Amino acid sequence: MVKPYLSEHDLTVPIKSLPETKRIVCLFYITILSDHIPGIDQQNWIDFGFCSCKFGSDHLGEIEERRLADLYKELIIQEDCKVDEFHDAYLSGTILDLLRKYCSSNNCNWLSENKIEVRGHNQPNKSVYDLKQYALSESARLVPSVNVDYGFINCRTESEKRQLKHTYRKLIKTPRFDPRDLHYACIAGKTFDYVRSILPNEGLKANLFKNPYPLKEID
Incomplete structure (x- = not known):
């Protein structure tokens, strides 16, 4: 499926012998050409921008992700990238x-x-997208940046951690939610204020949303 898009040299060697980053691209091509989108628990979901798509109104929340996949398909098939x-x-x-x-x-x-x-x-990544992946996925792991930035480190029990994850999942599925707004609230130390503005009727514990931000400037 990906062969028409490989160079003459790459056609002569097994795909598994290609550099890791090129194998990642080949897998992504296969995903797009198969009319699929990367799974939410995959790194490709973050690397190729699907994490920045808004949660859609369809039952899977994938309307924008499908639109982005169509753009990649246009690039690959119509433009022969x-x-x-x-x-x-x-x-x-x-x-x-x-x-x-x-x-x-x-x-x-x-x-x-x-x-x-x-x-x-290996480009810089806002931790809010790792949070989104963790909150919406059943298998994504809690990475250190999310643990600190979004308050999971403050949880004293697994029950509190599950509840916080549930709160973020509910937040992300809300039409008013914008990951960039949450990111800016996070680095300003105002995560709780932002979450409360979107989920005013949710029973929120302010202490769980505390983080080290804003960082103090070093003279």
Whole structure:
């Protein structure tokens, strides 16, 4: 399925012998060409921007994620984007530039209007997207940045941790929720205020949302 998009050299070697990052891209191509989207517990869900899509009104919450997948499909199939070109963009963190270069103006506008963020390989990542992955997935692990930034470190029992995760899941599924707004509230030390503004009737414990922010400037 991915062979038409491989270079002449890469066609002569087993995919498993390619560099890890290129294997990741090949797997992503197969996912998109199979009319699927990355699973929420996969790193590709974060790296290729699906984490920044709003939770949709459909029962799976995937409307925007499907739209983003269609853009990738347009890039790959209609514009015949080869694995090497996509891989270069993945390494340099310029996949959004690649999409804007080749996709239709309407789709480019959609990317901007919906503030889609595509990280790329080993690029800086807002911990709010790891939080979103953890809250919505049954299998994603709690990474250290989420543990500290979003208050899980304050939980004294597993019950409190489950309740906090449930609160974030409910928050994320709310139409008014914007991950970027939560991110900015987090680094300002105002996570509780933001969550309360979206879920005013939820029984929230302010102490669970405390984090080290805002960080003090060092003279």
